Amino acid sequence: MPGAKYNVGIIGYGLSAKTFHIPFINAVEDFHLYAIVQRTPKPNDDASKDHPNIKLYHSTDDLLKDGNVHVVVVTTAPNSHLELAKAAMLAKKHVVVEKPFTPTSAEAQELVDVAKAQGVLITVYQNRRWDSDFLTLKKYVEDGTLGRIVEFETHFDRHRPEPQVDTWKAHNIPGNGAVYDLGTHLMDQVIHLFGMPQRVTGFVGSQRESNPTGLEDSCTVLLHYPQMLATVKAGVVSPEVKQLRYWVRGVNGSFKKFHLDPQEDQLRKQGLKPGDKGYGLEPEEAYGTLNLSKDGKFVSEVAPTVKPATYVEYYRRLAAALNGDASQIPVPPEQAVGLIRLVELARESSKLGKTLDV
Structure with missing residues (x-):
């Protein structure tokens, strides 16, 4: 969808999401911060208060059912990356996975294979x-x-x-x-x-x-x-x-x-x-x-x-890759598999x- 904005949904609302993703998503005009999954908001830690224009979901399943989400950013602990990234791609979402990609190279390769089968993009956040x-x-x-x-x-x-x-x-x-x-x-x-x-x-x-x-x-x-x-x-x-x-x-x-x-x-x-x-x-x-x-x-x-x-350059390149220039993918997923190996x-x-x- 070249020229259109990509709605981004973020899974997790900790340091990674707040510090290393949201500021840079907001800095690239191709992206729109659309939704955040935060299971248990607190009075002093509530994504919907920090970002009143987003949709707040309490479960990943609800986020993935939303057809308006184009890109999912996984910022949770590494032992959850395989399950969450795979589910997002099976829902036809493009995926950014916080590093480390996965605990094992076999899991990393599985995600690369799923991305190819689903015709979506997956990359790792090596900012x-x-x-x-x-x-x-x-x-x-x-x-x-x-x-x-x-x-x-x-x-x-x-x-x-x-x-x-x-x-x-x-x-x-x-x-x-x-x-x-x-x-x-x-x-x-x-x-x-x-x-x-x-x-x-x-x-x-x-x-x-x-x-x-x-x-x-x-x-x-x-x-x-x-x-x-x-x-x-x-x-x-x-x-x-x-x-x-x-x-x-x-x-x-x-x-x-x-x-x-x-x-x-x-x-x-x-x-x-x-x-x-x-x-x-x-x-x-x-x-x-x-x-x-x-x-x-x-x-x-x-x-x-x-x-x-x-680090804005990471998301600029991601936008270019989503718009059809595969050479701009910020971190080729095959390199991410090799790194975990x-x-x-x-x-x-x-x-x-x-x-x-x-």
């Missing part, structure tokens, strides 16, 4: 493909500034040694844990740039002293390519003033970057939204550093962060204590 620092690094990789890359190190470390608060993310359920949560963000960026690796070595476990649920809170995953090693790290014991984000080395130079992309903090803590002044812009003190060879010597220079496309291999590698072929 950090549009982190401004990642786009900066991507430019240096693709334009040859760094030369052939031999080591690619990507971090999402934090210093949070105390046990998590009582949310579903604190429980050992299928699809939960560090390698599914932050690990999938980091590995997705790697395979977006370089494709699937040949081998995987995983170290997955807990850095916290108190870990009553057995939840895996930290991971280091080595992705082996023919002439490159990518190291993915997400830890909860990292007492640093500045947290390392990237350290990438090539034959012509290196790129090092501290600090995270600012969008999450701006959305959650500062109340900024897409279109607000300063949204997505990194301060100069957060810029990365390039080390490049000039006149036979290596010199350091500031690497300004590129103008951010912001890497998660499985990383966990199995950690358990067996050996490197595994992909």
Whole structure:
């Protein structure tokens, strides 16, 4: 239906829906926030009060029966993704699934197969493909500034040694844990740039002293390519003033970057939204550093962060894909299946204590 608005129904009304989806759906004119499924609204947490023009449903079944819903966004816990996404596609809805796609690659492939059979689109919300620092690094990789890359190190470390608060993310359920949560963000960026690796070595476990649920809170995953090693790290014991984000080395130079992309903090803590002044812009003190060879010597220079496309770009591309340009799908579902396979291999590698072929 090119040129028409797509009515969006969101399943779940937690942090993901409020912070990472609704602001960007509202920022793209092709979409209309039409309905939200919230089972038990509370006086201080009621989707219909926050968004008085939407339809509020208390069950997914009621949402899927609504023929005016064109796109369903699944923002619930990962162990529910298969059931909800499949039901939505069987109801002839296009689907966006919050990452991680599913707990297993077999489930992920099942969803891809259902999408093809139903003639609908399915994709996964890997918004950090549009982190401004990642786009900066991507430019240096693709334009040859760094030369052939031999080591690619990507971090999402934090210093949070105390046990998590009582949310579903604190429980050992299928699809939960560090390698599914932050690990999938980091590995997705790697395979977006370089494709699937040949081998995987995983170290997955807990850095916290108190870990009553057995939840895996930290991971280091080595992705082996023919002439490159990518190291993915997400830890909860990292007492640093500045947290390392990237350290990438090539034959012509290196790129090092501290600090995270600012969008999450701006959305959650500062109340900024897409279109607000300063949204997505990194301060100069957060810029990365390039080390490049000039006149036979290596010199350091500031690497300004590129103008951010912001996470709005995810939904812009989704609209283009729905309007008929398949090349614009923000995350091809086949890549999402491969990513979950890497998660499985990383966990199995950690358990067996050996490197595994992909």
